[in-house]
Amino acid sequence: MSTDYLTPVLTGRTLLRANPVSKLFAAAVITLALMASIDWVSAAVVLTCELVLMPLLGISVLALARRIWPLLIAALIGAYGTALLAEKTGGVVLDVGPFLFTEGSVASGIAVGLRGLALALPGIFVLLTTDPTDLADALAQKLHLPHRFVLGGLASLRLAGLLVEQWETLGLARHARGVGSGGSFGARTRNLLGQSFGLIVQAIRRATRLATAMEARGFGGGTRTWARESSFSALDAVVAAVGLLIAAGAVTAAVLAGTWNFILS
């Protein structure tokens, strides 16, 4: 089975039809609004909106959790760490040896966890509903990024998939030569370094061959046409507007609630 980053499993029929540029725009303004202030109100507003929009992903909560579980764990660890280390204000919730949690520190922890999730989800929305080829088309045709850069990125995505397989094959091939993953810590480290070096060698050779194949097909010339037209529709206006609305709503709510805490002030 090959690992194919170029054809990921995409979900969400509506968002799939939207232009990647409008999705990127919406995700960017929401992220900017969140990053501008460290407070729980803006984070909660954004997260609520994101949860409300979740059906657009066309994926069950469980299936989503399976795909983004590392982020969930990261958010939990962030929340836990903050609750443990933040300023200890309010009543004591738990006090066991060095572990002291107070109402104030737990609230900070929850805020950090929520904010982390709220920050991550726009990116998840874009990733789960965007085909890399469509993204490249949009970046080159709508944002006028240089085509060498965009298509190079697309090709490297394909190489990345091949390299995952290559890593596994290299591991087996080395085991067969007597260099296994066992042994002391030093031996393991040496083996890992050796295998990494082998992967780099293979990656360079693969990349060179792919570059030759691309060059042989006329890649790298001055002008270029695009077989697929990247276009905007009414849906894209809606996506962009919803993104702006969520961002503006979060900022307004935080300012009104008095929790707005601009990072540059």
Add this chain to the structure above:
Amino acid sequence: MTPLDGPLPRAVQVSARGWGWRHAWRRAFAARHLDLELTPGERVLLLGASGAGKSTVLHALAGVLGSNDEGEQEGDLLLDGVPPAAARGRAGLVLQDPESQVVLARVGDEVAFAAENLAVPRDEIWRRVHRALDDVGLDLPLDHPTTALSGGQKQRLALASVLAMEPGLLLLDEPTANLDPDGVLEVRDAVIRVLDRTRATLVVVEHRVAVWADVVDRVIVLDADGGVLADGAPGEVLVQEATSSRLEQAGVWVPGRRPAVGGAVPTSDGGEVLLAATGLDVARTKRGPVAVAGLDLAVRAGQAIGITGPNGAGKSTAALTLGGLLRPRAGSVRAAPALAGTAGDDPFRWRSPELVQRIGTVFQEPEHQFLTASVGEELAFGPARVGGAQAPGRIAELAERLRLTHLLKANPFTLSGGEKRRLSVATMLATTPRILVLDEPTFGQDALTWAELVTLLRELVHDGVAVLSVTHDAEFIDALGGATLHVSGGAGTLVHR
């Protein structure tokens, strides 16, 4: 006008005058003193020993050799009177490895890629995509994922992708070397169909001459020392004793001539059982699909077993599982005491140094298994891992036997294809395993390396080593005798001769 009959591309005329090329990092010229005239529409098979510069010529014609800082050029090489770099899109090149040529995710986009690069208008691009896919006989939806293709389909896709440029010169660099027999015919027939329609000039490089001999109207043999060794109709060049015997010496597969192999075909059905698979299900990944199910097989000392079947049928997965490298999905692989010795009976649980003394696995890509900076260290590596003082005599003997003695100081990565293959086999033999597993040992090998391999493996079988080879090469299996495991449709059947 239907989309399928477009204007014919003008066939390219090729002319080389005293042409040569030296890669910047090499001292010797890769190709030199080349004088050639190809008339438009001519179909040429380009032959020569390994290192005679066939690929260099092909890459030069495709205009992908690089600029002046990547090498030194002498003389002229012209397509219709202009240098290849100035004739972008006039020549289309298909490379050997199906895997490393695919750029995009969907079949339609992949074919469109080259036309996009040549700034062809959008409507015309899609007309060309349909025509090219039709030419190569790939009847697939445009959004079919490019990863979900067989090797033969991938090569036909690569062919379609260059056809979208409407090239007047088609260049094929061993396009069928990595394919199973069906894939080889698939690709060759697609090429014939394309040429019959487009009338483009063809230059194809291929070790296995028989595949193309009937298709081309001219055979050109490059001399390893530069220039042209022979040039003429296939009927003359391949049949005349003077040229065909020189071709044979150069390792070219001449139709009707079999490379001279030492030793006799092993006839024994094998001795004691070394390894037994019972109800074995194999899978490449932990959760991925089962490739072959319900395999029962006994591997005996001094027995040769060929594992065959179409590309993607799970032959390699089965071999790697038998070799103790992959975990069986279900069923078991058990080592008999004769093989296991002091280790346990489950090869998958053996530590690497235990494995390397019992089962040696030679991977398809020799480079995956190179671990050191010189051939000598490479040969000494296995015995050193196993521990215990290995007689240096054994390494010397092995190097001698596989004609590596003059290369002991060379870096493994700089060897030729045949030398790499010999080294990868030698490294595995250094620890004297009783079972040798080989994955496609003859892929892309010239006739000389092929004959050497067969000779060596015959000796090993004779000495009581069990040899399991995954291969499409029917002649190779015949030459080793023994049994054949046919793998297809998720099942394996063992056939004794």
